[in-house]
Amino acid sequence: MSGLTTTAPAIELTGATxxxxxxxxxxxxxxxxxxxxxxxxxxxxxxxPTGCGKSTTLxxxxxxxxxxxxxxxxxxxxxxxxNSQVGFVFQQDAxxxxxxxxxxxxxxxxxxxxxxxxxxxxxRDWLSRVGLAAFEDRYPHQLSGGMRKRVALAQTFVxxxxxxxxxEPFSALDVQTRALMSDQLLELWxxxxxxxxxxxxxxxxxxxxxxxVVVMTAGPATVKQIxxxxxxxxxxxxxxxxEPRFVELYREIWASLGEEVRITRExxxxxxx
Amino acid sequence: xxxxxxxxxxAAAPVVTRTAARERAARNRKFTVYGARAGxxxxxxxxxxxxxxxxxxxxxxxxxxSRIWAQIWQWITHGTAQGSLGExxxxxxxxxxxxxxxxxxxxxxxxxxxxxxRFLADVFGPYIKVLNAIPRIVLAPIFLxxxxxGPASKVxxxxxxxxxxxxxxxxxxxxxxxRNLIANARILGADNRKLTLQVVIPAATTWIFTSLHxxxxxxxxxxxxxxxxxxxxxxxxxxxxxxxTFNAAGVYAAMTILAVVALxxxxxxxxxxxxxxxxxxxxxxxxx
Numbered sequence: 001m002s003g004l005t006t007t008a009p010a011i012e013l014t015g016a017t018x019x020x021x022x023x024x025x026x027x028x029x030x031x032x033x034x035x036x037x038x039x040x041x042x043x044x045x046x047x048x049p050t051g052c053g054k055s056t057t058l059x060x061x062x063x064x065x066x067x068x069x070x071x072x073x074x075x076x077x078x079x080x081x082x083n084s085q086v087g088f089v090f091q092q093d094a095x096x097x098x099x100x101x102x103x104x105x106x107x108x109x110x111x112x113x114x115x116x117x118x119x120x121x122x123x124r125d126w127l128s129r130v131g132l133a134a135f136e137d138r139y140p141h142q143l144s145g146g147m148r149k150r151v152a153l154a155q156t157f158v159x160x161x162x163x164x165x166x167x168e169p170f171s172a173l174d175v176q177t178r179a180l181m182s183d184q185l186l187e188l189w190x191x192x193x194x195x196x197x198x199x200x201x202x203x204x205x206x207x208x209x210x211x212x213v214v215v216m217t218a219g220p221a222t223v224k225q226i227x228x229x230x231x232x233x234x235x236x237x238x239x240x241x242x243e244p245r246f247v248e249l250y251r252e253i254w255a256s257l258g259e260e261v262r263i264t265r266e267x268x269x270x271x272x273x
Numbered sequence: 274x275x276x277x278x279x280x281x282x283x284a285a286a287p288v289v290t291r292t293a294a295r296e297r298a299a300r301n302r303k304f305t306v307y308g309a310r311a312g313x314x315x316x317x318x319x320x321x322x323x324x325x326x327x328x329x330x331x332x333x334x335x336x337x338x339s340r341i342w343a344q345i346w347q348w349i350t351h352g353t354a355q356g357s358l359g360e361x362x363x364x365x366x367x368x369x370x371x372x373x374x375x376x377x378x379x380x381x382x383x384x385x386x387x388x389x390x391r392f393l394a395d396v397f398g399p400y401i402k403v404l405n406a407i408p409r410i411v412l413a414p415i416f417l418x419x420x421x422x423g424p425a426s427k428v429x430x431x432x433x434x435x436x437x438x439x440x441x442x443x444x445x446x447x448x449x450x451x452r453n454l455i456a457n458a459r460i461l462g463a464d465n466r467k468l469t470l471q472v473v474i475p476a477a478t479t480w481i482f483t484s485l486h487x488x489x490x491x492x493x494x495x496x497x498x499x500x501x502x503x504x505x506x507x508x509x510x511x512x513x514x515x516x517x518t519f520n521a522a523g524v525y526a527a528m529t530i531l532a533v534v535a536l537x538x539x540x541x542x543x544x545x546x547x548x549x550x551x552x553x554x555x556x557x558x559x560x561x
Contacts, residue, residue: 082462
């Protein structure tokens, strides 16, 4: 890891608030007074009820959106515009449908001015790491959902991000594929030393992957409680799920999360009535 | 007995026959469709010819297929009053194509620019709406005054007809690019220029191509109407000249030639589109 990152935390949000104007003209507060610090090399999972503003937190860190109030720092520096050290894996498909798999993975380095030959070499390397070396000439529509997600991972990792933001990346996949992808993610991440913020609504996934699990309140989101996951690494998702400590943690965190989920649900029922 | 040998392969037979039967059924269906199409054409032309010959409709006004064909054949073999038939087709195609290329280029460039730059869209939006509201075909006489009898006035009317549909589609296409794709490209490191060239334009090509099909027809209309109003050469002039001499067969013959030309260029466009959109999943529908 380079010298400048050792002292400052990788990500630091202080009192971050984000309000949006809704199409009907009213102000909607997505995130309220959020404090969160992520250390270099740390894997943090963020869980919370649906629609509470978890994703907004990520867009603030990435620089896609600016906070209405408060501060967002990455490696001790204010986030202004998009930070080149950040990688983002989206919930929906965001690979370019008109590019082949190889060309998709080359996109990042090419956008950043890396020469074609070098970009191709790096892209091929990452494609083989996600097991898609044989598919480099295919177009995204010819791949399965899981394969497209792997293209998205390679596309993100090829840029060597120091900070990896993931917005429910595996939520559209079936259960088996999801477990497989989680293991693959841990493997890929292990070598990089980057910090990860992984947003999910799946508590199983959160505990299996993360060093710390952040529970968000019902929207507008703010940090409710943070749990440290003291399960040893390297982990495999299917194995770690069976450990007694996992179940204990699950029970503990669910006690906190479940309450927020209930609040959200009651609100939803109130709106529907 | 040498004739009995095919009996030797009974095991593979059921599979083969089923596939073969399915293929045959598909082929038969194709033949039926093509046969029915030809039948409709023959029936239509036959009925027309018959009614004209028997005096049910007046061949002076409505002409008849045999005369139209004779007229086309005469143009092919002896040329028209303005020169050879090929020259007339060439002129019209040249005007339509030039107008189309200019109109498409301007439409795509302006559409993408206004789609990407909010300020430009806000400033020019109302003016473009006003211009679009003008029935543009009435501009043809004005262009004739401005640019004279030569090809320039026809190119101009083709341009104004082509520009608007292409512009609106390119504009819409640039506006409706998936936000995730844009966000992803920005995170991956694309600056504004690369975002426009490598994300917005490819994403908008589907929209733009839809308008290209329609707009080539418009370009032909522009060229023909321009020629019809006043020209020295071209298919439109052929129509005007035939009409001037009460030659109904000539009008229909020119129309037939136009239809063939339009179908041919449409086919070329479809071919180009198929090459360009290899990345898209194949249409689930039959498409015909």
